[in-house]
Amino acid sequence: MAQRIDIKDLNVYYGSFLAVADVSMAIEPRSVTAFIGPSGCGKSTLLRTLNRMHEVVPGGRVEGTVAMDGVDLYGPDVDAVAVRRQIGMVFQRPNPFPTMSIAENVLAGVRLNNRRISKQDAADLVERSLQGANLWNEVKDRLNRPGSSLSGGQQQRLCIARAIAVKPQILLMDEPASALDPISTLAIEDLIAELRSDYTIVIVTHNMQQAARVSDRTAFFNIAGTGKPGRLIEMDDTRTIFSTPSVQATEDYISGRFG
Numbered sequence: 510m511a512q513r514i515d516i517k518d519l520n521v522y523y524g525s526f527l528a529v530a531d532v533s534m535a536i537e538p539r540s541v542t543a544f545i546g547p548s549g550c551g552k553s554t555l556l557r558t559l560n561r562m563h564e565v566v567p568g569g570r571v572e573g574t575v576a577m578d579g580v581d582l583y584g585p586d587v588d589a590v591a592v593r594r595q596i597g598m599v600f601q602r603p604n605p606f607p608t609m610s611i612a613e614n615v616l617a618g619v620r621l622n623n624r625r626i627s628k629q630d631a632a633d634l635v636e637r638s639l640q641g642a643n644l645w646n647e648v649k650d651r652l653n654r655p656g657s658s659l660s661g662g663q664q665q666r667l668c669i670a671r672a673i674a675v676k677p678q679i680l681l682m683d684e685p686a687s688a689l690d691p692i693s694t695l696a697i698e699d700l701i702a703e704l705r706s707d708y709t710i711v712i713v714t715h716n717m718q719q720a721a722r723v724s725d726r727t728a729f730f731n732i733a734g735t736g737k738p739g740r741l742i743e744m745d746d747t748r749t750i751f752s753t754p755s756v757q758a759t760e761d762y763i764s765g766r767f768g
């Protein structure tokens with residue numbers, strides 16, 4: 510199911526402002542890649558180019574290529590809406606549909622994709638997705654209660670269930686645990702570790718320990734100053750980045766000397 514992502518010579522703009530410059534990197538399938546770096550270096554912006562959400566912002570555009578298993582997402586025949594539907598995204602704040610039931614929240618993406626689905630298939634998909642998000646046991650007796658009746662950590666796992674219900678190949682996570690308490694954070698991290706075997710996962714995180722715990726590869730981004738674009742400084746196995754990075758700025762950042 511998972512797909513490889515190849516980013517080549519990517520520049521990302523908001524209008525005339527170059528927010529991220531000259532990024533080339535490969536993101537391996539069935540692995541977790543963490544984007545780290547100081548505030549404003551463009552981690553979230555880059556993440557949003559991977560499912561064409563960036564260009565939803567007025568003036569948002571890219572130069573360069575982002576290929577999924579060799580197919581350029583920005584190619585002329587590619588439908589941006591279809592790309593957004595296929596590539597799951599989980600945000601910082603859990604955003605279930607508050608009045609929709611837990612079960613309908615899980616099915617929301619599938620329904621948006623206009624897929625006709627029988628009652629039994631829907632029930633199976635709800636169970637499978639909630640199992641996949643490690644939430645089934647906590648909610649199986651109240652699937653008709655509203656999504657907003659869950660705790661923050663449960664809501665975030667519900668959002669992950671919603672994302673995986675459409676069977677995406679890639680899951681993008683923008684600080685998925687930063688609004689959660691430590692126990693919910695660990696639940697999300699455990700879940701990421703489990704999902705890794707089926708998906709290509711890219712996670713933006715400010716939390717160094719989290720990057721070290723959950724990711725296989727880490728990409729460090731930096732910015733030379735206000736108004737300057739963010740750049741990829743280095744990318745390597747997470748163990749290497751956190752033990753023997755090759756660039757001084759990476760070492761300074763991970764050891765807490767700036768950022």
Ligand SMILES: Nc1ncnc2c1ncn2[C@@H]1O[C@H](COP(=O)(O)OP(=O)(O)OP(=O)(O)O)[C@@H](O)[C@H]1O
Nearest residue numbers: 523528546547548549550551552553554555566739
């Ligand atoms: N909608 C927008 N319109 C214009 N500029 C934007 C927009 N969103 C972000 N930017 C700018 O793009 C640059 C990169 O922002 P981005 O949010 O991607 O950084 P980040 O590394 O994810 O930051 P943080 O860690 O604080 O979330 C910043 O200079 C930011 O001000």
